Amino acid sequence: MLSNKRIVLGVSGSIAAYKGADLASKLVQSGAIVDVIMTKAAMEFVTPLTFRAITHRPVVTDWYDSSSELSIQHVQLAEEADLLLVAPATADIIAKLALGIADDPLCGTALATRAPMVIAPAMDANMYDNPATAENVAKLKSRGAVFAGPGFGRMASGLIGHGRLAETPEIIATVRQVLGRHGDLAGKHVVVSSGPTEEPIDPVRVITNRSSGKMGFAIAEAARDRGARVTVIAGPVSVPYPFGVDIIPVHTALEMRDAVFTAARACDVLIMTAAVADYRPVTAVGRKIKKEDMASLTIELTKNPDIISEVKGSFIKVGFAAETEELLRNAQSKLRGKEMDLIVANDVTAPNSGFNVDTNKVTIIERSGEILDLPLMTKDEVANKLLDRVAALLTSPSGRPAKAGTP
Ligand code: PMT
Secondary structure, rough: OOOEEEEEEEOOOOOOOHHHHHHHHHHHHHHOEEEEEEOOOOOOOOOOHHHHHHOOOOEEEOOOOOOOOOOEEEEEEEEOOOOEEEEEEHHHHHHHHHHHOOOOHHHHHHHHHHEEEEEEEEOOOOHHHHHHHHHHHHHHHHHOEEOOOEEEEEEOOOOEEEEEOOOHHHHHHHHHHHHHHOOOOOOOEEEEEEEEEEEEEOOOEEEEOOOOHHHHHHHHHHHOOOOOEEEEEOOOOOOOOEEEOEEEEEHHHHHHHHHHOOOOOOEEEEEEEEEOEEEOOOOOOOOOOOOHHHHOOOOEEEEOHHHHHOOOOOEEEEEEEEEEEOHHHHHHHHHHHHOOOOEEEEEOOOOOOOOOOEEEOOOEEOOOOOOEOOOEEEOOOHHHHHHHHHHHHHHHHOOOOOOOOOO
């Protein structure tokens, strides 16, 4: 996604400037070409050599430094940039950007570029809360700048409040989202269910499964990075939620059903990766079941509703099928029986495939009969292969199903 993207990283004078080095490193690892511009104040905290070593490119520090081949090329840098990222952005640099001051290479580049701008503020909480900063932030947002953070927490001064530089994954997620906002899913609302459900037996025990949420979150991030508005209905997971999407946390299959029905009313695509419990205890006991109470225990189960079968509407309906045998036959039967447009047959017997791993071995089957057998891939790659098919269905005149309204 960031492969060969030209990102100009502006680093200003905050103690968080050292985190800019990690940010630059992660951007480079994601395939971006990163040109760093440092303000004079930033160089009080970190040296240009740090960024040069990470990016393998000259670092701009001065308009007039004749030893730097980039010093007089700021306009060229501004023209070539796909995105300008200012991180960390101090209150001072935010004020200068808002006013259009251009007295250093960073502000000059910001004024000269037509590339989108992402700003990650870092300052003391009182400075961020000051109405002057709030006005500057609002002004920049109204001109299209996108803010990542700031986070809430303890600052270097000891103050607790808003002003911490957002964590690197959040800043990179914002960069990816901004770069992809005119992608092939722009203007579409994609709903993804992810993770397991938990069906309570008593206050401390549940029936659940091994789904981690990784596959669903990879799809959510990929859809976000292709321009979609994304809603994730997430069962109880231990992996971090994706940034830049709406999260609706649920526990039980019944809660997931309600959330899916509500979200599906206004969606273009529904993708159910969730491993929904097919059964739940008829009654959840109100107190912890004690083993002393009985020699054996029988729990009566009742069937949960089949969410994907029940939900109807004029959206593309995508399901997953985790299978241990008869992969294609079972998946094709679910595709037809549950009235899906497309199913991802998930071979969970293949090594490193399926539950709670970062890779997956899948076959994508369409209602038209088309079959795409994929090798073992990262879940991010699977997500993009799936979304390629979804995007094609969205544009094909026969792809969009006309179905009865959601119950
Ligand atoms: O979360 P990870 O650790 O990354 O693992 C990902 C995964 C293995 C869970 C995922 O890739 C996957 O295969 N999910 C489907 C799990 C499954 O076996 O589903 P199923 O065959 O029980 O159901 C078929 C489809 O019906 C699924 O889209 C499911 O969400 C849906 N369903 C199932 C039961 C139910 N009561 N309601 C449903 O909507």
